[in-house]
Amino acid sequence: MSDPGVKKISIGLLGYGTVGSSVYSLINDQAVEIARTTGASINIKKILVRDISVPRQDAPQELFTDDYEDIVDDPEINTIVELIGGIVPAFDYISSALEKGKSVVTANKQLLSQKGVYLFQLAREKGTQIRFEASVAGAIPVIKVLRESMVAADLTSVYGIVNGTTNFILTEMSRTGAKYQDALANAQEWGYAESDPTEDISGKDAAAKMAILASIAFHTAVELDDVACIGIEGISSLDISYARSLDMSVKLLGVAKLYDDRINVRVYPALLKKDHPLASVSGAYNAVFLKGNSIDEIMLSGPGAGGIETASAVVGDIVSIVARDKPGVLEDISAWRELEFYPDDDVVSKFYLRLEVNDEPGVLATIAQIFGKYGVSVESVIQQGRGAHAELVMVFHPVKEASFRKALDQIAGLPEVKSQPRPIRVEGDGYDQ
Ligand SMILES: NC(=O)c1ccc[n+]([C@@H]2O[C@H](COP(=O)([O-])OP(=O)(O)OC[C@H]3O[C@@H](n4cnc5c(N)ncnc54)[C@H](OP(=O)(O)O)[C@@H]3O)[C@@H](O)[C@H]2O)c1
Incomplete structure (x- = not known):
């Protein structure tokens, strides 16, 4: 029996494709x-x-309907989650849900970049909400950050990589030297590009997302037609290779910028210095830079698409709607979990170690033997003479911290070791931490 103290929220889900089916699974x-x-x-x-x-995975057949009225006229359903995409019939469906005072969550960038202003106004008139985190940059919570956390940031520009398909293609061209057409074919084969990739490679998909970001960041109506875009069709492997020799990367950027009180929003391929943080955003990842007079710069990055990643943003929006006007989980200590602490000793880490030792034969073998006894394996070692002493610089494969420490305690006690060993952890090396 359901708990009578728990509020029940009934959702009408429109669309059960890549994102819709993931939303269903995630909620359950x-x-x-x-x-x-x-x-x-x-x-x-x-x-x-x-x-x-058509039989569908996971959800029971009786939940499915092909009649929208059946959903929007159901008095129990108070939130509509639109995951169909496109303008028709999504626009009519969302409009009628808002008209009836229902909240709406959508991932539909095409619709918002063309009809967003009308829909926002309608939601306001009807005293309800429309949320659309998943319409830009997949799992990255950039809309929420812009609409809530950046209100006093005095933003001056918002720019970044907002299309994963083109970033994947450009990364492939740079990594393998592939020609544009071959990199595109690979992206299609691996599911990073659709069979008709026009929206992505022409820059139009990025333009729709930049129209939404610019509207939210600068509180002004920016629509798809206001965003000039150049795609990546004209980028050749020669451009990529010359960029590399200039120590730069080619990226498709979306840029929304204030020039005094005027706004400019565009999408174009650009060369970026290799040490720019956006230059290292590779594959299908997205990243958005927020620049403002009160915040300097903030970068948000992560998966820009994918069923479950996008669904996570959609569910986040549903939670925001449900939790509105209530104290959050942070203020309600009774709702907290009581997690046990994971011991430091059991954490698996990689280490770097510099050891000052006597410069005599057999020292390295003695040390390696002790590490071996505790299951610590050496990934690389450099040995360098320093007068009477030698320096051993070692990097280790991931190991439980307790094992590493035990080996180190024993090594510190060797007469051949001349100074206290001070290991430093090595992070970001791709192993599961
Ligand atoms: N996929 C991603 O990684 C991703 C990332 C960010 C944002 N988005 C956005 O999320 C939305 C959904 O994308 P998706 O990839 O999940 O699309 P999808 O896999 O093509 O699924 C679309 C679903 O909508 C249903 N549908 C289409 N037209 C309909 C109509 N006229 N009436 C009723 N149902 C209709 C389809 O029904 P049938 O199954 O019966 O055909 C299908 O279940 C889009 O706005 C997209 O831009 C997607």
């Missing part, structure tokens, strides 16, 4: 965590698809 898999955070139980009551005769 994370039900306990969502209820703990919001104090509400979220239930997907109905799902709209075109053809209900």
